[in-house]
Amino acid sequence: MMAGSIAHSRPGPPFKGTFWVMTLALVLVFPSVLAAGIPRDSVYDDVKPVLDSNDLVNDGTNALVGNHFEARQNHGTTILFTVTVFVTPAQPSTVIATAKEGPSTTTTVSQITTRPTTKSTFKGSTLSTLTVVRSSSSSILTSVRSSTSLIVASSSRSSSSLFQPPLAITNNQRSAGSTTSSARSNSSSSATSTISTSSTSSTSSRITSTSTSSPTSAAQPTFVAAVGAETVCVERLKIEDMQTQRPDSFNLLLLAWGELQLTSETDDLSFYQLSRIHGAPFGPWQMPEQGNYNWEVGYCTHHSVIFLTWHRPFLLLLEQTIYRKAREIANRFSADVRPKYQAAVNGLRLPYWDWSDPNTQSHIPTIVTAATVSVTQPGANGAPVVTTIPNPLKSYTFQSADSIATFWQNFARWRTTLRQPTSDGVTQEDLADRTLQNGYTNRRQSTYLAFSQGRYNDFAASIESIHDEVHAAVGGQGHMTYVPYSAYDPIFWLHHCNMDRLMAMYQSAQPNTFIEPGNSVATFANPSSQLDTVDTPLYPFRHRDSSWWTSQNVSTVNTVFSLSYGYPEVPCPLSFSNFDTLRNHTITEINRLYGPAPVAPTKRDVKAYQMRQEWQAKIVIDQAELLGSFTVFLFLGTPPTDPAHWATCPTMIGTLAHLGSPEKRMYSRVIGTHVVLTDTVHENLGPNPTKEQVLNYIRENINWAILSGGKPVNVPQLHTLRVTCVSTEVTMPTCPNELPKKGTDTYHLEVTAGKPGGSKSDCDVNSPFQIDGKRVGLPSHISITK
Numbered sequence: 001m002m003a004g005s006i007a008h009s010r011p012g013p014p015f016k017g018t019f020w021v022m023t024l025a026l027v028l029v030f031p032s033v034l035a036a037g038i039p040r041d042s043v044y045d046d047v048k049p050v051l052d053s054n055d056l057v058n059d060g061t062n063a064l065v066g067n068h069f070e071a072r073q074n075h076g077t078t079i080l081f082t083v084t085v086f087v088t089p090a091q092p093s094t095v096i097a098t099a100k101e102g103p104s105t106t107t108t109v110s111q112i113t114t115r116p117t118t119k120s121t122f123k124g125s126t127l128s129t130l131t132v133v134r135s136s137s138s139s140i141l142t143s144v145r146s147s148t149s150l151i152v153a154s155s156s157r158s159s160s161s162l163f164q165p166p167l168a169i170t171n172n173q174r175s176a177g178s179t180t181s182s183a184r185s186n187s188s189s190s191a192t193s194t195i196s197t198s199s200t201s202s203t204s205s206r207i208t209s210t211s212t213s214s215p216t217s218a219a220q221p222t223f224v225a226a227v228g229a230e231t232v233c234v235e236r237l238k239i240e241d242m243q244t245q246r247p248d249s250f251n252l253l254l255l256a257w258g259e260l261q262l263t264s265e266t267d268d269l270s271f272y273q274l275s276r277i278h279g280a281p282f283g284p285w286q287m288p289e290q291g292n293y294n295w296e297v298g299y300c301t302h303h304s305v306i307f308l309t310w311h312r313p314f315l316l317l318l319e320q321t322i323y324r325k326a327r328e329i330a331n332r333f334s335a336d337v338r339p340k341y342q343a344a345v346n347g348l349r350l351p352y353w354d355w356s357d358p359n360t361q362s363h364i365p366t367i368v369t370a371a372t373v374s375v376t377q378p379g380a381n382g383a384p385v386v387t388t389i390p391n392p393l394k395s396y397t398f399q400s401a402d403s404i405a406t407f408w409q410n411f412a413r414w415r416t417t418l419r420q421p422t423s424d425g426v427t428q429e430d431l432a433d434r435t436l437q438n439g440y441t442n443r444r445q446s447t448y449l450a451f452s453q454g455r456y457n458d459f460a461a462s463i464e465s466i467h468d469e470v471h472a473a474v475g476g477q478g479h480m481t482y483v484p485y486s487a488y489d490p491i492f493w494l495h496h497c498n499m500d501r502l503m504a505m506y507q508s509a510q511p512n513t514f515i516e517p518g519n520s521v522a523t524f525a526n527p528s529s530q531l532d533t534v535d536t537p538l539y540p541f542r543h544r545d546s547s548w549w550t551s552q553n554v555s556t557v558n559t560v561f562s563l564s565y566g567y568p569e570v571p572c573p574l575s576f577s578n579f580d581t582l583r584n585h586t587i588t589e590i591n592r593l594y595g596p597a598p599v600a601p602t603k604r605d606v607k608a609y610q611m612r613q614e615w616q617a618k619i620v621i622d623q624a625e626l627l628g629s630f631t632v633f634l635f636l637g638t639p640p641t642d643p644a645h646w647a648t649c650p651t652m653i654g655t656l657a658h659l660g661s662p663e664k665r666m667y668s669r670v671i672g673t674h675v676v677l678t679d680t681v682h683e684n685l686g687p688n689p690t691k692e693q694v695l696n697y698i699r700e701n702i703n704w705a706i707l708s709g710g711k712p713v714n715v716p717q718l719h720t721l722r723v724t725c726v727s728t729e730v731t732m733p734t735c736p737n738e739l740p741k742k743g744t745d746t747y748h749l750e751v752t753a754g755k756p757g758g759s760k761s762d763c764d765v766n767s768p769f770q771i772d773g774k775r776v777g778l779p780s781h782i783s784i785t786k
């Protein structure tokens, strides 16, 4: 929650100081209907707050006195309305909401006490006791009173326009609260799922964090700025290290992540809504309902130069949400252990999954595959209790059939996210793990080579194709393989945290290059620009002052430190040191983690090591050639006859994965990747083969095959697939704080020319076919100068 300052001009004693914005949802439930089962679709359709004639919100004294609303609805069941309250935290204050039926019966429906002091004062738990059970009525008069100077600014989910915020607020600081309801009006009400998730404690509370320092136009909905943990810099750790090195922080991470998944899916800060930003169901997130939108896609920026930078505020938003939740949880522990957990909150950052790490060799971390996890949580009276909960890192379970109703194919039926599922919707973690592990050697080599790219755009594109391939290996025909659904699998976030880390490492290692303008990609709120640049807004992410994030805002490595995080390779303690020290540290780590093993120190070997020939297979294809998601598998050796074994067989070296939407054809764009063959070549021919030996070996053994939607594709029928053998001289570092340097590429067309999809001319490599039959300039990262 943010605090800001206001000074407004209503008559009477000036209302000055910081204030909180808080939204309460009050739900009134009629027991007769509860017994009969709540008719969910009709319950809320005519709830309207009506200004009572006694309202005197601008009277200059206690703004709350006499502030009434009438809630009516026609079906005689449940009434919900939302009240947004602006509170001065300078003194404690009790807020009481009462409901009145007829002249004599008054029931207190909600009472909360606000406390002065800092941000963490409000707790969700304090607000979660707002149920009242009423006998019968179709109209209820409710009033909200408080012990101190409060202003009620707005009410009701469906018709905030009926209720104007006090002048004092509109004049100076028309703040988020007053537009909360309208911003959410189309997303079918926080009310509905409040009831459907739990009919007996039909309450919800929402604390809306908002910027108050610089109001936007009245049409802007409430927003939560992407700001991160807002504390000192703390490293995000590899997930295995976070478990062992910060066990209490990790415990809180699991608890908070678990609670986030249980947060009502209508809450903008629920796991569902945060993941939805990336993909489906397509729609605005904290942006006006009406706009220049593309309702076919989500906000994510795949295949654009702003791919990596867009995901940076995306991750921050999840990180800060989990962080704040963890802080609430820590405060629920009893006084004797509370300090320990409060301290552990400080060590909480998103963990990452390093799928190129030589120690774990691309295995999926055990902690993200276990069905349940053991955690210590605050029990009765806050005493720590060890208990077992469903593992929030394994999957997400959608809260209702409605949440996935607009999804396609199986995804409209699968209520839980799945990895490499069978056609019956059973997750196969083991298959996902074996698929991942099988791609390890190529993945580690490709990660290393990406750092040899001299231009940021080339680095980003190389890393993105590794990223695609990891998505598809985890997902199979499950959520991770399809862009609209991938962010619902919790492993998405650990995967992307690693992407962010690689970006930060590159920024540290190669500080003089950043985004150059490139082809744009249509996204939900940016449907039609021609070029994406450092200044393209990263919708829907905002800064505190409500301005949009841009890539410019993360153009140097130092920017991560000010967002309260670092990584072991880009550590916080070096944030104030000499730039070179940081760079040297990062490069040393890149070489240690991903560089090839040093060779025996004979003269010949050293020379071969220093001028290393990298052998690669370059694959390009127009993503519009096939429907849905597809994967091109590259083999050195014969592929198994059963396509189900392609991904995990020993002859499979690497893949080009295209992530799409089920059954959908993407817009035309040639995508590509390099699969690194060098280690396999060395394994089979020894450390110093002649060029001729290598070319013969690759020609005799190279094969490729494609699965689209899990089914084999007839390769000779494809128009745009081209596979080429490429060798590159890479100058290896002679000391640990130097990066490898990529030399010129040489094509060996004769290696693949005889096969369906094999390149036959330099043009096939430099300027491959589009699906419309024209040749195009390649995306810069795969263009090759000869």
Ligand SMILES: *[C@@H]1O[C@H](CO)[C@@H](O)[C@H](O)[C@H]1NC(C)=O
Pocket (backbone or CB within 6 Å): 186, 289, 290
């Ligand atoms: C509201 O949502 C419905 C689908 O639920 C959609 O058809 C409609 O266009 C939306 N309205 C606005 C104003 O965006």
Ligand SMILES: *[C@@H]1O[C@H](CO)[C@@H](O)[C@H](O)[C@H]1NC(C)=O
Pocket (backbone or CB within 6 Å): 534, 535, 536, 543, 547, 549, 550, 551, 552, 553
């Ligand atoms: C973000 O970058 C834009 C330029 O693209 C700049 O105008 C804006 O001030 C920056 N915002 C912050 C908070 O740094």
Ligand SMILES: *[C@@H]1O[C@H](CO)[C@@H](O)[C@H](O)[C@H]1NC(C)=O
Pocket (backbone or CB within 6 Å): 578, 580, 581, 584, 735, 737
């Ligand atoms: C970083 O490494 C370079 C190259 O070895 C060296 O010249 C320089 O002194 C190092 N700088 C720092 C600050 O360690």
